[in-house]
Amino acid sequence: xxxxxxxxELIVKVWTKISPKAAQIxxxxxGRLIVVFPQTKIYFSHFADLSPSSPQIKAxxxxxxxxxxxxxxxxxxxxxxxxxxxxxxxxxxxxDPVNFKLLAHTLLVSLSATLGAEFTPEIHLAWDKFLAIIAxxxxxxxx
Numbered sequence: 001x002x003x004x005x006x007x008x009e010l011i012v013k014v015w016t017k018i019s020p021k022a023a024q025i026x027x028x029x030x031g032r033l034i035v036v037f038p039q040t041k042i043y044f045s046h047f048a049d050l051s052p053s054s055p056q057i058k059a060x061x062x063x064x065x066x067x068x069x070x071x072x073x074x075x076x077x078x079x080x081x082x083x084x085x086x087x088x089x090x091x092x093x094x095x096d097p098v099n100f101k102l103l104a105h106t107l108l109v110s111l112s113a114t115l116g117a118e119f120t121p122e123i124h125l126a127w128d129k130f131l132a133i134i135a136x137x138x139x140x141x142x143x
C-alpha cells in the first residue's frame with residue numbers, strides 16, 4: 001500500500017492540527033486498546049495500574065504518538081523512521097504484530113473523537129492507509 005501525494009498532504013495537515021494534543025490522543029487510544037482488546041494487557045503487566053486513565057497508560061500512549069510524529073516527519077520513508085522501534089518490538093518486547101493493527105484501529109477512533117466532523121471520509125482513508133503502513137513497518141522484523 002502506498003500513499004498518494006494528496007494522502008501525505010492530508011496526514012501532515014491533520015498531524016499539524018493534532019500534535020499539540022498528541023499525548024492526550026495517544027493516551028486515549030492506548031486506553032481504548034486495553035479495554036476493547038483486553039488480551040493486549042499482557043504487554044503492560046509491569047504497569048501498576050492498567051485502567052484506561054492510569055498515568056502509565058497515558059504516558060505510554062504519549063510515546064506511541066511521538067513515534068507517529070516521527071513517521072509523519074519521515075512520511076516518505078516510514079521504514080527508516082521506525083526501524084529502531086520495529087527492532088525493539090520484535091526482538092526485545094516480542095509484541096505479537098497483530099496488535100499493531102489493533103492499535104491502528106483505536107487510533108482511528110481517537111482521531112475521529114478528537115476531530116469530530118473534520119474527520120472526513122477522505123482523511124479517514126488517508127490515516128487508515130498511513131497507520132496500516134506503520135503496522136506493516138513495525139511487523140517487518142518478524143519475517
